[in-house]
């Protein structure tokens with residue numbers, strides 16, 4: 001038999017999703033893959049119930065239903081001040097996952113380079129391989145996960161760099177890039193004529209006093225930002241697979257073509273129901289923020305009471321916990337033991353870092369109080385079991 005494609009040998013299956021399967025196998029409280037165990041807003045699910053009878057049930061326009069794109073453009077205007085043309089500058093995709101892949105396929109050619117901050121969301125490695133791009137990593141340095149501007153400039157100025165990938169707020173480190181940092185990145189993007197492909201799925205999960213700034217709203221960046229985001233986290237509907245790309249017309253045209261042949265379109269009935277979410281008032285987002293602040297405090301304080309050290313995120317819903325005291329050389333082995341012997345699922349930190357980091361694991365805390373309390377109760381015995 002002839003060998004299968006090279007591109008599919010260069011990355012593994014998702015470690016995050018693998019850890020969900022391992023957690024399920026051992027009946028662990030699954031704090032690995034980031035999805036809530038509480039319900040989406042009732043307004044959205046009630047609308048979905050009606051739509052089950054009323055439709056639509058057939059293909060929507062491939063780049064997204066008009067009322068969805070209109071509502072999204074209005075929401076973006078409200079939160080970012082940007083005027084987005086819903087006819088020309090939005091492509092609705094199956095989650096931010098497809099949005100990022102379509103954005104990469106539209107911007108880079110095989111052999112181009114893309115700059116990625118490390119730690120990074122693991123999909124970007126596979127996105128780079130599948131689109132043929134060569135990643136160049138720039139470290140975000142703990143404890144605040146700041147970057148060194150000179151190091152960033154050295155990376156961005158390399159021959160063949162086409163784009164920088166920016167996850168803001170960041171999974172896994174919880175960094176929210178400040179306006180000043182975004183302006184520094186923007187300065188380099190303009191100077192070296194590169195695109196910035198953003199992943200802003202946690203745009204509404206930011207803890208006070210931190211604030212989310214949209215890269216596209218930074219001066220000079222509207223024409224070179226390819227924004228990817230999604231409804232997964234904002235409305236607790238990760239299974240609906242609704243995301244989007246917002247970009248200038250010439251980029252969106254390319255994204256639409258890639259999207260058309262990858263998936264044809266996002267699910268029509270789900271798009272229709274989600275319009276209710278896109279039209280929610282400010283109160284919804286304030287409530288979301290205070291709910292997440294509550295979950296973060298419950299979990300971070302709980303770990304600290306047990307004497308476990310972790311990062312305190314500025315945004316998104318993850319903590320990185322230091323496991324040095326347990327003496328494991330392999331954080332993958334640690335996470336399997338944690339699921340099996342302690343009964344809590346986590347993701348090995350090494351799957352997010354380019355650098356040789358194996359003393360961190362990632363938990364997420366988008367869970368009901370009782371789930372987080374159960375996980376903390378189990379973690380209380382970690383030192384007896386590992």
Ligand SMILES: Cc1ncc(COP(=O)(O)O)c(C=O)c1O
Nearest residue numbers: 034095096097121171230232243
């Ligand atoms: C940074 C980041 N981007 C994208 C995704 C996936 O988003 P979606 O469900 O919209 O595909 C996740 C999910 O955990 C994420 O953390």
